[in-house]
Amino acid sequence: MDYSTYLKKYPSEDGFFGKYGGAYLPPQLVPAMEEITQAYLTICHSSQFINELRRIRREFQGRPTPVYHCENLSRKLGNCQIYLKREDLNHSGAHKLNHCMGEGLLAKFMGKKRIIAETGAGQHGVALATAAAFFGLECTIYMGEVDIAKQAPNVARMKVLGANVVSVDKGAKTLKEAVDAAFEDYLQNYKETIYCIGSVVGPHPFPMMVRDFQYVVGEEAREQFKEMTGLFPDVITACVGGGSNSIGFFLPFINDPVEIVGVEPLGRGKTLGEHAASMSYGSEGVMHGFNSIMLKDANGEPAPVYSIASGLDYPSVGPEHAFLREIGRVKYEVASDLEAVNAFFKLSRYEGIIPALESSHAVAYAMKLAKEMGKGSILVNLSGRGDKDLDYVIEHYGYGENFKDF
Numbered sequence: 001m002d003y004s005t006y007l008k009k010y011p012s013e014d015g016f017f018g019k020y021g022g023a024y025l026p027p028q029l030v031p032a033m034e035e036i037t038q039a040y041l042t043i044c045h046s047s048q049f050i051n052e053l054r055r056i057r058r059e060f061q062g063r064p065t066p067v068y069h070c071e072n073l074s075r076k077l078g079n080c081q082i083y084l085k086r087e088d089l090n091h092s093g094a095h096k097l098n099h100c101m102g103e104g105l106l107a108k109f110m111g112k113k114r115i116i117a118e119t120g121a122g123q124h125g126v127a128l129a130t131a132a133a134f135f136g137l138e139c140t141i142y143m144g145e146v147d148i149a150k151q152a153p154n155v156a157r158m159k160v161l162g163a164n165v166v167s168v169d170k171g172a173k174t175l176k177e178a179v180d181a182a183f184e185d186y187l188q189n190y191k192e193t194i195y196c197i198g199s200v201v202g203p204h205p206f207p208m209m210v211r212d213f214q215y216v217v218g219e220e221a222r223e224q225f226k227e228m229t230g231l232f233p234d235v236i237t238a239c240v241g242g243g244s245n246s247i248g249f250f251l252p253f254i255n256d257p258v259e260i261v262g263v264e265p266l267g268r269g270k271t272l273g274e275h276a277a278s279m280s281y282g283s284e285g286v287m288h289g290f291n292s293i294m295l296k297d298a299n300g301e302p303a304p305v306y307s308i309a310s311g312l313d314y315p316s317v318g319p320e321h322a323f324l325r326e327i328g329r330v331k332y333e334v335a336s337d338l339e340a341v342n343a344f345f346k347l348s349r350y351e352g353i354i355p356a357l358e359s360s361h362a363v364a365y366a367m368k369l370a371k372e373m374g375k376g377s378i379l380v381n382l383s384g385r386g387d388k389d390l391d392y393v394i395e396h397y398g399y400g401e402n403f404k405d406f
């Protein structure tokens, strides 16, 4: 198939990737989203905006991040060569800053003075607070009381960066309630505020905008890999939570002879509530303002989800992923908690790189596939670094003594 016109065609003007996406909103917010869409469509063609974003990426974020050949790990697994795109080396430790800096710059260009968001584990909150400090914007982050207690280091980071962290004590006091609280705030304050969504989810234009801001990841990786090897990788892979690091990594390769695989968290197993593999076990439905594939409970509401990687525990997935699977361009597989933890230890021991537990899911899949392939190459997007996960991993799995050596 020819995908050379894919980016021009999708999403449609009203934000659809086939039947997925759109903007399912309360009427008061329709003009607010329309304003953001128009502003984005204007400035993404402005050389002033583009040059400023490029400067920020180079001077503040430390881009381009390198591509790295895992020679030790590859040798252990046979003859297939594993490479990493090192988004863990992005300032603040993950790919999330790519879209938060874009969203912050957009807010600045639109003359907004405040950005808000919800956060679960605190990763999106930290990245957004970083962007707010850089741009001199006010920043409010909503976080469930339970999550605040669990994620003390990230709460401290947000506060040091100048963000106002609001503790949400309704319901289960976690991510879902934080989303509702942030949404309430936005309904009241949309005139001077932008609600910065943390992945390629939510109503149009966010899945498109966040994708565009993450596109740089795959664009760099494609050039770097070609320069290093003279070839395309046989397979590229990334972990899928909401789907932002993966979509930005995948799309620049869409018209290349490359197999593309997204990896979802299988958690503790296939039972509903024990995983967050929305694409693998979900069905079509609308939540948080967009139509996609989601995990539902008996009442059709978003189901409780679980993963050892808190950045992956979202009960739906960006609409473009649902579409890319439907048209047969991207395949979705799963990796369990244990497989991810094993990959976490292996990459640390054999390459000196401690990966985020989220990213470890993609590494785990690549390790399994490398053994099966026995030749060729796999390029993995290493979305973030694992310092944030060390305490948890050590408490539950020690220093990896119980994981066998290959």
Ligand SMILES: *Cc1c(COP(=O)(O)O)cnc(C)c1O
Pocket: 094, 095, 096, 123, 198, 199, 200, 239, 240, 241, 242, 243, 244, 245, 246, 311, 312, 356, 358, 359, 383, 384, 385
């Ligand atoms: C948040 C996060 C993810 C998952 O989000 P996506 O939108 O699917 O990319 C993956 N890796 C890291 C390190 C994260 O912080």
